[in-house]
Amino acid sequence: MSKDVFVFVELKEGTVRKVSFELLSKGKEITGHFSSTLYAVLMGHNVKEIAATVQPFSDKVIVIDNAGLADYRWDTYAGVFEGLLKKYSPYAILGGSTVTGKDLFPRLAARFNGAMVSDAVGIDFHDSGIKIKKPLFGGKVTSWLTCSEDSVIFLTFRPNSFGVEKGSQNGEIIEEQFDVVKDPKVNTVSTEKHVSEKVDLQEADFIICGGRGMKGPEHFQVLEEIAGIMGGRVGASRAVVDSKWREYEDQVGKSGKTVSPKLYIGCGISGALHHTMGMDTSKVIVAINKDPNAPIFHYADYGIVDDAFAVLPVLKEALKKTKEEI
C-alpha cells in the first residue's frame, strides 16, 4: 500500500487557513520520510485560483470546484471524499481539529472503517508507520497512539501544533469532478458568518485573555487594542462569559476552546484548572495578577504581580513600540 498523504485544505473567506499550511508542512516531512506523495485537497466553489497558494507546499494539488461545495456540509464533502479516497487510496488524511474537521472526519472514518485520532498535537515515525501524540484529561496526560494500517488513517490536529515551513515546490494541479449529492433529509435554512478581520481564536498566534479581575466589559477595550497591535485575539475566562461581558466563542478552557498560541497573556485570571486546561500548551505564558499566590503563576513562564489596570496601558504602548521597530 502507498504511504501517500492527503491534507484537507480549509478555507476561510476565500483564503487558505493557517492550520492547513501547518499540516502541509508536516505532511511534507512524512512523505519525505516515506518517499511518497503529498496531496493537498482543495474543494469549494471558485477555488481554482487559490490552488496557487498551496502549490509550493505540495507534490500535487487536487482541486474540486463545484457550486454545490460553496458552503461546507458533511453530506456533500463526505460524498466527494468518498470518491477521492476510493480513487487514490492514501495512507493517511490530515485535517485541522476545527469545527469543520471535527464534523467531517469522524463521519468519513466511520464510512471507511478507518483508524481515527482527533485533536492530536504531534506525529512521529514508529516501526514502519507513524505514531500520534494526543493530550488527554485536559493535558494532564499525554498519550502516544498507533493506528492500524489496513485502512485509511484519519487524523485531526489542533491548530498551532506544527510550524509552517517555506514551500519551494510547484505541485502539479489535478482537477477532479465528482457528483455533489445533498442528503435530502437536511435542509440548510441559512448560514451566517461573522465577517471579521480578526483571526480565529484557535489559530491566533497571540491571545490576551481577560478574567473577572478585569472588573467589567468596558475594560476589555484595552485588551482589544493590544490584540489589534499584535494581530491576535482577545479571549476570556468562563467567569467573564457567564457575566456576559464577552461572547461564549471567546471562552478559553475546558468547556470553551483549547488554544495553543505562541504567546498567551492572562490578565486578572486566577488560573483555575478548567481554564488552564484550555491554554497550557501555549508556547509562552504570561500572567498579570495582583495576587502573588494566584494559581496561574504555576503555569506561567513570566509573571507580573501588579494591578492589571496599571500595567495594561503601559504594556500597550510598549508593544506598539516594538511593532513599529520591526
Place this chain on the structure above:
Amino acid sequence: MNIMVFIKQVADTEARIIIKNDKKSLEIENKYNINFFDEFAVEEAIRIKEKQKDVQVTVCSIGPQKAIEALRTAIAMGADRAFLLDNSKVAIDDPLVIARILAAFAAKEGFDMILCGRQAIDDESANVGAMASELLGIPHVSAVLKMELLDGNTAKLENEIEGGRGIFEVKLPALFTTQKGLNEPRVPLITGVMKAMKAAIPVIDPFTLDIPQETIATGASKVTILSYEPPQERPPVKIIEGETPEEKVKNLVKALKEDAKVL
C-alpha cells in the same frame, strides 16, 4: 416519540491521575461525573418530554459498573430508562468501536432522535456522534445551540459552524450533538433522586447486540495506546522585577524579546 441519549461518565477535572509504571495504564482518583456536554443532551430530551405527550427518554452509557452512577443522575433529572453497556471486553480505545456499540444498541431499542454531547472532556475527541450517525445511516448536526420540533418528524436546529451560526431543518430520525448554550441543565429534585435510587438499570453485554463480534472485541482496535507520558513541565515562573508598572513592562518586553524570542 423515542429519544435516545448517549452519556459518558468521565473523570472530574479535579481528579488526580497517575500514570502507572508500565506507562500503559492510568490510575484515576475516584471522582467522576456525567460528561459536561452530555448534561445538555439529557436536559434537552427531558424538556421535549415535558412539552410533548408520549415521549420516552432512554439513556445509555458504555462503561464499567461505576458508570451506573451517571445513569442514575440522568434518571434523577427525569429520564425514563437507563442501560449500561458493559465495556470490560470491548476495544474501548477505538472511538469507532464505541460508536458501533451505541449505534447497535440504539437500533435495537428504536429511536426517533439521538442526542449526545459535542465531545467528551476526557478524550476531547468529538468522534462518537458523527460516527454513530454514519453507521446508522442518519443525518447529524454537530454542536447544536437551539432546537425546536416543527412537527412529528422535523427538527429545526441552530448550530455552531466555522466562524458563525447555521440553521438547518432535519428530517428525523437524526442525531444531534449538544453544545453549551443549548439549555441550563437542571439540578435533580429530591423526588427524582429517590426514584433514581430505586430504578433498575439493566447491564447489557455488547456481544449480545447485532454486531459482528470481531468488530468490537479488544483485538478489533484500530487505535492502540503505545504509552502515556506526563505533560512536559514548565520551568518555574519568572516573576518580573520592577518598582513601577513601567519598569515591569520594560523588563517583560525585554524577556519576551531576548529570552523567549516571541516578540
